[in-house]
Amino acid sequence: MASHGEDTGAVPGEQAERKTTAVSFGFTKTVNKFKPSTGDAVTKKDDRDYLTGIDRNELQSSKPSEKPKELIIPLIQKNRWNRLDRAGRSEESGGKTQETTQDNDSVESQAVKELIEESRKQLDLYENGPQSQRNLNLSIPLLMQNKVPEGFEDGDHIKVDLRPESSTEADYESVPVEAYGLAMLKGMGWKKEEGIGRTFKQDVKPIEHQLRPKGLGLGADRxxxxxxxxTKHKRPPKPGEEREKEEExxxxxxxxxxxxxxxxxxxxxxxxxxxxxxxxxxxxxxxxxxxxxxxxxxxxxxxxxxxxxxxxxxxxxSKAHKDKEREKEKEKQREKEQQRQEEKERRSNSDGVKHKSSERDGGKDERKRKHRDSSQDREKPPVKEARRPPTPPSWLQRDLKVRFIDKAFKGGRYYNSKMCVEDVLTPTTCVCRTEEGRLLDDVKQDMLETIVPKSEYDSIMVVLGEYRGQVGRILQRDKNKCRAMVQLDRYEEKVFTLDYDSICHYVGAADR
Missing domain, CATH: 2.30.30.30 (SH3 type barrels.)
Incomplete structure (x- = not known):
């Protein structure tokens, strides 16, 4: 118990001592402002650009900007493969290699030395040999010319440390994509406006491909x-003519x-x-x-x-307005054609007058003979103009199934194919729909021919003659005479004998 009392008496004293000894932590940091050296300050003050003059649209300064240098990628004329020595340093095969002499070399290191020595001899032979061997790019491909010599790696494992360093982003940015091919040609010896070739040198201008605009695909029309x-006015203004300001x-x-x-x-x-x-x-x-x-x-x-x-x-x-526009265009084309014909006639007449005037300077006999010829020409009746062939009758109707017979239209893509007349624009032109559902505009009547249906249940339409536009069906066919016995819906009590050219397969509504 006494010992217990002593211990309890000592504890309060220790606690008092612990309370008096306090521990504190602190961090101090001084911010030092960057003070440039006097030399840097002087260079910054002197690094100024002064404007010295103006030449047309360019500003001349005391420190003109450097012009872009010509980009040339040199051709590989020498093997540039790299290898690492035992110290880890990179050496080129063309440089001087440090020979390490060791007394206790193994058989493997001795073999490597022999291979290195052999490759060095081959390089010396290529470099110091005749001109035909020195110009390697004429006989050895570039990839084979720059490969690692044999003996440094086997076919299974490739040593990356023997290869040159990979290109960085700065290398790619320094060479634009559009200038890469031209830089390689310049490195191979090509020069602008200088002929190329062995026997007949010619200055061949390269094809410059224009970049396609955004959104214009490969199949789009440029x-x-x-x-x-x-659009701008092609002809210059006449004297005294005042043109209105064009709207931008x-x-x-x-x-x-x-x-x-x-x-x-x-x-x-x-x-x-x-x-x-x-x-x-x-x-x-x-x-x-x-x-x-x-x-x-x-x-x-x-x-x-x-x-x-x-x-x-x-x-x-509307369709009527479009037809009027087409007629106006056709009328303009006719006027242009008529003007061309009149111009040809004027030229021919002027040539004839010149020819007569030159002959008029001849002798008297020549004049008499001309007079007789001219009188005979007056007595001759005028030659009648050649009659134009009559235009074929129009037979186009809507909802007719026809056959396309024009080999020149769209390169013959639709030749001998069946299609349906979707709409009739003029008596001789129409719009057709193919079996694939594609619409063909401005199809002429002479590009099509009528079709006689083979089935007895198919409807036909009379396209020529008195009963044009009437719908019916075929009762009997006469293939030898190309005729058919037809019964029309409006005249059920009668039977008509019509030619194959007068009827056509009808695929529209039957209540016509």
Whole structure:
């Protein structure tokens, strides 16, 4: 118990001592501002560029910018493979190798030395040999020329440390992709405007491929790019003629456009936004106020006057309006052709007058003979112009199943194929739909021929004659005379005998 009391008496004293001894931690950090040296400060002050003058559109300064150097990738003329010695240093095969002399070399190290010595002799022979052996690129391919000599690696394992260092990002950035091939040709000895070849040297200009614009695929038509460029007046203005200021067409928000292809063809709209990465534009259509995304190469920039005049004109989308436009184009072509014929006649007449005037300078006998010839020509009756062959009668009707017989159309792709007449544009032109569902526009009547159905249940239509447009069916065929006995729906009590050319397979509604 006494010992217990002593222990308890000593504990409070120790606790008092622990309380008096306090431990503290602290961190001190001084921020030293960077003070450049006097030499650096002087160079910074002196590193200034002063403007010395202006030459046209260029500014001349005291420190002109360096011109870009010509990029040349030299041709490999010497083996540049690398190997590591025992100390880990990289050496080139063309350089001097340090021979390590050791008394207790193993058989393997001795074999390696012999291989190195043999490769060195071969290199000396190539470098110091005749000119035919020195010019290695004429006989040895580049990959074989720069390979590692035999003996340093077997066929199973490849030593990466013998290969040169891989290219860095800086190396790739220093050589543009479009200049890589030209730099290699320059390294092989090619020079601009200098002939190449062995016997007949010629300066062959390389083909420069133009980069395709964004959004224009491999099968797209490059001519669509030219349509986007604004048209300019070809002829110069006449003296005293004042032209109106042309409206600047801008491919940007607010610009007026005409859709030339796609689902919204022949519709006008305004550009609301542009997606340059995908070469597409956001267009708000004038009719319907629908916002659509269209390819940049499917639209055409138009002026404000044209937009205000035709943007909401629905009549121009009708078939009659399109027929009128086609007739106008045909009329213009006829006028141009007539002008060409008149120009030819004028030239021929002027040549005849010149020829007569030159002969008029001859003798008297020649004049008399000419007079007789001219009188005889006057007595002759005028030659009648050759009559044009009569135009074949029109037989085109909607919903007729016909055969395509033109070998020149689309390279003969649709020759001898069956198709259906979808719409008749003019008496001799129509729109046809193939069996695959493809539409063919402006198909002429002489490209098609009628089809007589083989089945008794198929309907036919009379395309020529008095009963043209009547629907019926075939009762009997006469293949020898190319005729058929036909019963029409409107005249069920009668039977008609018609030629094969007067009837055609009908695939439309029977209640016609």
């Amino acid at each position: 001519s669509a790019i030219k349509d986007l460029e604004p 067409l801008v491919m940007g928000p607010g610009g007026c456009v005409l859709v030339e292809s796609g689902a919204h063809k022949d519709l006008y709209g305004k550009i609301e936004g542009i997606d340059p990465d995908n070469a597409r534009v956001v267009v708000k259509l004038a009719i319907g106020s629908k916002t659509v995304t269209i390819s940049q190469y499917a639209i055409k920039l138009v002026g404000r006057k044209e937009y205000d005049k035709y943007s909401k004109d629905l009549s121009r989308l």
